[in-house]
Amino acid sequence: MAHEITFWLTTASIILVIYHHVGYPLLLKILVRKPLTSAEKGATTQTTPVRGYRSSANDIDLPTISVLMPAYNEEKWIADKIRNLAALDYPSNKVHVVLACDGCTDKTADIARQTAEEALCKHLNVTVIEYEHNAGKVAVINNTMPLIQGDIVALSDISALVSIDAFYIAAHHFSDANVGVLNSRYCLINAADGEQKYWDYQSTIQRNEAQLGSSLGAHGALYFIRRELFTPLAPDTINDDFVLPMQIVKKGFRADINETIQAVELEPTNAHQDFRRRLRIGAGNCQQLMRLLPLLNPLRGGIAFTFASGKGLRVLMPFFMVTALLGSALLAPSNNFFALAMTGQITIYLAVGLCRVAGYQPKGSIAKALQYLVTGHTANLIGTLRYITGLETGRWTRVSEDSKTSNKDKSL
Template sequence: METFLILCCLISASLIIYNHVGYPILLSWYRKNRPLKLVSVALRNFKKDKGDSVLPRVSLIVPAYNEARWIQEKIRNIASLDYPREKLCVVIACDGCTDNTVELAELAIQEAICADVHLEIINFTHNRGKIAVINELVTRATSDIVALSDVSALLSIDSLQIAAQSFQNERVGVVNPNYCMTFSGKSDEEKYWQYQASIKGGEASLGATIGCHGAFYLFRRSLFQALDHDTINDDFVLPMKIVEQGYIAIFEPRINAVELEESSHKDDFKRRLRISAGNMQQVLRLFHLFKPKYASTAFTFFSGKGLRLLTPYLMMVCFVCSFLLADTPFFFFALVAQIALYSMGLACYSLPSLRSNRVMSVISYLLAGHLANFIGGIHYLLSGQKPDERPDKTKHLNI
């Protein structure tokens, strides 16, 4: 029995360390030895070019639910994108907004900057949820490429040009940009997404980028498969359904989606609960992607998403095994270290004054994420829904 407990503890600890440290180091090493080859782009500089004729047609769909704060800035940003106007169609899909999002959007499209942009505002009377909006509007699109973007994310002006060059490779089905923030450099969330961008870069070098960020991503319309109405993390499931078909999802670091809206600690935890429920859902529904035939995709899916989902359970196994083996010095020390670590995280989360300590802040952010991962995953297994969601309606579009 003691041998079994030791093995369980050591294996669990090894997997946790591999997910947090080993996997990023492995990707970093691979990225340095086989750097990502970026496509060359001849920029238009907002002038018509003979190469415009071969650029694909793009439909940019922006689902919006009560986005009065950002909607006008988003429309102005889209109007500033450097792409042939005859090749770009923009749809602002207002999904049963109860604020003045629609009115502000209608005012914005009348501004001079939007004069030559094909901008359409669709005002759905009732809130149906982001998935219903995506399914309907992508199916109705006639363009070669579809782009989805959150209202609160601004796009770099050459985004569509770079993406169009990437799609010249017929194997590319999805293009995923770099996600960044405008917040203070001390933001835990910003540090986390910088870390994720590094992971994405390593996965891209391996040729196995998994998922996208909902702030902005593009895909071939012909490869789209309607999402199940209860899909939680659409920005992961949609791209992976395209990967299933034998295409690749690539990470393009020169395309930037800049987040404007900063989450409070309370809102951030709720968001992470919803995402964690989606992580459980996507692993269950895309479990076949762990099969060896998917090679590098199976490796990154397991090392990234699979182990992240398992981490809270592995942490519990480590703690219980250390407690049961605490009569030996090594495992007693391991138990004390775990108690100290969790106590630091709880103290930092409970006392905002401690968040100025960078180490404690990082520990707290990571532990809060694993707690959300556990609660959100269990909630989904028991109810099949996101936390705080009625079965017939998605309350928030930005998940």
């Protein structure tokens, strides 16, 4: 009896590991090949409207856009960010930039004010809010959103530069009353090995998920929401850039993605910083699964399928991988398949572990992808356990250079 239970648990775990990483992406590709309904076409529209910095009578119909930028010690990037926003192709009288400094101890606020007075930026309406105490990103969003009046709110990391036609394309999407969230494409200038491939993979998944009903979550570099749909986040929310959009999706609105809107991350990360970031995301993945369980209701159709296959299985994946390894080891003496499975798993995990310890970066693309994948699931496992045991606080304060990316968690 015990042998039979071990067999089926191990087999199920192996199947689910393969499904999550290979089967699900392939199934998405197959499903999105079918003819799209008019509503689904709206979720994947890539037509880029052109304004070309030319003012016209049509500008009066464009929605107002407020840019909310929570910040903690961003003096290195804030000037470039404001100059970038000043160069966007959108009527300046319809843009309001709100920089919310969360107890900053550097010159972020002063540099922002000085940059806003430069000749090329003076047309931009910039408000700098300085909160005295560092309360965390979620508190900043909750406290600042009631002060924002724009029809659309763009939430954006300060170290991410935005493509010049981003706001105009976003306005085009929000002309559809069913759209509540719009996501952009996340790009990296200095990507760590395997990281860019991971984000390219995630972009493909997200694009296909959108065709099945709605993209899931967002990344903090840049995404848009209808202001009226904002619901204050729970104070201990970890992955705010996933939970906030999905609260809107839960209300029945659609989350679109347009890959011609690009957010380019300037701040590089090393392997150690990336691992710390993914620990936090792992904890957030567990939290968001628990708090967004209604999205698993089969009546939600495509959203339930993608949320279960993508986000739900991601939380459980490290546990399935451990079960697959232990079960294969127990079954290996009597079954050649499981002996082979055990050997393959141990080889991959040992190779990745040795590379991490030695600081060696593999050369081949497959090896890089495997290292990034295994490292990510390791972080996911630790992060999940940290959340379950109450060790993850949900704050994004910077306490050292090593944790400097903690306010830029991308939870896709």
